[in-house]
Amino acid sequence: MLSELTNKIVTAVKSFGKGKPTENQVDTILRNIRIALLESDVSLTVVKNLISSLKKKIDNKISDFGIVESEFIIESLHDEILMLLGGYEAVKNKYKKRKTSRNYVEQSSENEILEELDTENTKKTKIKHHPLNQISNFNKDLEDIVDKFSLASSDIKNEVEIPISKTENGSTPIIMMLGLQGSGKTTTTAKLAYYLSKTFNKKILVVCLDVYRPAAYKQLSILSKSGGYELIGNNDTNDINSILQEYFEFTEKNKYDFIIFDTAGRTVSDNKMMLELKNIYDTVHPTECLLVMDSLSGQSTVGVAQEFNSIIKLDGFILTRIDSDTRGGAALSLKACLNLPIKFIANGEKIEDLEIFNPERIASVIVGRGDIENIVKKTKENFKNINTEKLQKGRTDFNEILLQLQGIKKMGNFKGIASMLPAMSGITNKINQFDDNGEIDRMISIIKSMTKKERIYPPLVITSKTRRRRICIGSGRNNRDFDKLIKFYQKTKELISKISNMKDKSSMNKIINNLFKN
Numbered sequence: 001m002l003s004e005l006t007n008k009i010v011t012a013v014k015s016f017g018k019g020k021p022t023e024n025q026v027d028t029i030l031r032n033i034r035i036a037l038l039e040s041d042v043s044l045t046v047v048k049n050l051i052s053s054l055k056k057k058i059d060n061k062i063s064d065f066g067i068v069e070s071e072f073i074i075e076s077l078h079d080e081i082l083m084l085l086g087g088y089e090a091v092k093n094k095y096k097k098r099k100t101s102r103n104y105v106e107q108s109s110e111n112e113i114l115e116e117l118d119t120e121n122t123k124k125t126k127i128k129h130h131p132l133n134q135i136s137n138f139n140k141d142l143e144d145i146v147d148k149f150s151l152a153s154s155d156i157k158n159e160v161e162i163p164i165s166k167t168e169n170g171s172t173p174i175i176m177m178l179g180l181q182g183s184g185k186t187t188t189t190a191k192l193a194y195y196l197s198k199t200f201n202k203k204i205l206v207v208c209l210d211v212y213r214p215a216a217y218k219q220l221s222i223l224s225k226s227g228g229y230e231l232i233g234n235n236d237t238n239d240i241n242s243i244l245q246e247y248f249e250f251t252e253k254n255k256y257d258f259i260i261f262d263t264a265g266r267t268v269s270d271n272k273m274m275l276e277l278k279n280i281y282d283t284v285h286p287t288e289c290l291l292v293m294d295s296l297s298g299q300s301t302v303g304v305a306q307e308f309n310s311i312i313k314l315d316g317f318i319l320t321r322i323d324s325d326t327r328g329g330a331a332l333s334l335k336a337c338l339n340l341p342i343k344f345i346a347n348g349e350k351i352e353d354l355e356i357f358n359p360e361r362i363a364s365v366i367v368g369r370g371d372i373e374n375i376v377k378k379t380k381e382n383f384k385n386i387n388t389e390k391l392q393k394g395r396t397d398f399n400e401i402l403l404q405l406q407g408i409k410k411m412g413n414f415k416g417i418a419s420m421l422p423a424m425s426g427i428t429n430k431i432n433q434f435d436d437n438g439e440i441d442r443m444i445s446i447i448k449s450m451t452k453k454e455r456i457y458p459p460l461v462i463t464s465k466t467r468r469r470r471i472c473i474g475s476g477r478n479n480r481d482f483d484k485l486i487k488f489y490q491k492t493k494e495l496i497s498k499i500s501n502m503k504d505k506s507s508m509n510k511i512i513n514n515l516f517k518n
C-alpha cells in the first residue's frame with residue numbers, strides 16, 4: 001500500500017542523512033518531495049499548497065533557531081499530509097498534548113523510529129550465528145519492539161466509531177452507493193454490510209438496484225451467504241420501481257440498523273442514468289451518499305467526484321483497490337479538493353477487506369513510519385491466547401512461552417511485518433532466520449514433552465538433570481536445544497518483568513492491552 005510514494009518521500013528527506021541539512025539542501029528536499037507527490041498523481045493545487053505550508057514552517061524554524069533538522073521536516077510533512085487526509089483534529093490534539101508547539105520535534109518520541117530507519121540502512125548489522133547469541137539478540141530486539149510499541153500504541157484508539165451520520169429522528173440510516181462502472185460498488189456494498197454486521201453486530205439490509213448487470217444481484221446473493229445481511233432485489237427485472245415497492249413493503253414489517261443501496265455504475269454524462277439516480281435519491285432519501293472510487297484512478301477521481309457532487313449531494317467517499325495503489329494520488333487529492341471525508345477503504349477482493357479510513361495510519365505509512373496499527377491488529381489476532389494478567393504481574397511459564405512461540409509462527413514469515421513497519425525490517429530478518437533454522441519448532445516440541453507441573457513451574461526442569469534427560473528423549477532433541485529453550489525462557493522472563501516494572505503502570509497496561517487483548 002502506497003509503497004512507491006513512501007519510498008520517494010523517505011529517499012527525498014533521507015538523501016542528506018540524519019541531522020541538519022543546509023538551506024540549499026532543504027530546497028532540494030522540498031523539490032524532491034514536490035516531485036514525489038506529483039509523480040504519485042496528487043493534484044497540482046494540493047501539492048503547491050502543501051509545499052508552501054511546509055516551507056513556511058521550515059523557514060520559521062530556521063529564522064528562530066538558525067537550523068532545521070531533517071526530523072522536523074518529516075514531522076511537519078506528516079502533519080501536513082494528515083491534515084490533507086482529514087486528520088486536522090489529530091494534529092491539533094498532538095500539539096495540545098505536547099503543550100509547546102515550537103519544540104515539538106525535539107519531544108517527538110517517534111523520531112527514534114526514524115533514526116532507527118537510518119541506522120538499519122547504514123550500519124548493516126552482522127547477525128552473530130551462535131545460537132545463544134541469536135536468542136539474546138532476539139530478546140534484545142523484542143525489547144526494542146516493546147519500546148517502539150509503547151511510544152506508538154499510546155495514540156491508538158480502542159474505541160472505533162462507525163463513520164455514518166445518525167438520522168435526526170432516530171430512523172434507520174440509509175446508505176446509497178454510487179459511482180462509475182467497475183469502481184467496486186457491488187463488492188464494496190457486500191463488504192460494508194459484512195463489516196457493520198460482524199464488527200458492530202448490526203442488522204443490515206442490502207437492496208440491489210443494479211438492474212443492468214444481472215451478475216450484481218447474483219454476486220450480492222452469493223456474498224450474503226457469508227452472513228451479515230439480508231438482500232432485496234430481483235434478477236429477472238430491470239424495473240427499479242418494483243424493487244423499491246418491495247423494499248418499502250418489506251421494511252414496513254422488518255427493522256434494520258442500516259440499509260445499503262447498491263446502484264448501477266454510470267457516468268455523469270449519461271443523462272438518462274443520472275436522472276434515474278436522482279429519482280432513487282428522491283425516493284429513498286439516503287442519510288449518506290457514498291461515492292465509490294477506484295484509488296488507482298489517482299487525481300482524476302477529483303473531477304469525477306465534482307461532477308457527481310454537482311448532481312447528487314455527496315457525503316463522502318469509499319476508496320477501493322487501495323491494496324494495489326502504490327501512489328496514493330486519489331486519497332491525497334479528494335478530501336482537499338472537495339472537503340468531503342474518505343469514510344472507508346477497501347483493500348482486497350475478499351469480503352472482509354474493508355476498513356474505516358484512518359488518516360493517521362495513512363500519513364504514518366506515507367512518511368515511512370510504517371503501519372503500526374496493522375501490526376498491533378495482527379499481533380492481537382495471533383497472540384490472543386496470551387494471559388495478559390500474568391504479563392501485567394511480570395510472570396511467565398512454559399505454557400505462556402509455548403503460546404508466544406506459536407504466535408510468532410502464526411505471524412507468518414515476517415516479511416509482511418517488515419513492509420508494515422520499515423523500522424523493523426532488521427529485526428524481522430533476524431526472526432525469519434531464527435524461524436528458518438527450525439529453532440521455534442524445536443522449542444515447541446521440547447515444551448510439549450514436559451508434564452503439566454513442569455510447564456507451570458519452570459525451575460523444576462531447569463534444576464533437574466533427570467527431568468531434562470527425560471524431556472530430551474521424549475522430544476527427540478539434544479542438550480543444546482534444551483539450553484536454547486531455557487535461555488529463551490530466562491530472557492523472556494527478564495523482558496516481561498521489565499515491562500511490568502515500568503513506572504507508568506497505566507501506559508504499561510495500555511501497551512499490553514493494545515497488543516494482546518481483543
Ligand SMILES: Nc1nc2c(ncn2[C@@H]2O[C@H](COP(=O)(O)OP(=O)(O)OP(=O)(O)O)[C@@H](O)[C@H]2O)c(=O)[nH]1
Nearest residue numbers: 181182183184185186187265320321346347348349
Ligand atoms: N484488488 C481489489 N479488487 C477489488 C476491490 N474492490 C473491488 N474489486 C474488484 O473489482 C472488480 C469490480 O468490482 P464490482 O464490485 O463488480 O464493481 P461495480 O462497481 O459494482 O461494477 P458495475 O456494477 O459494473 O458498475 C471485481 O473483480 C472486484 O473483485 C479492492 O478493494 N481490491
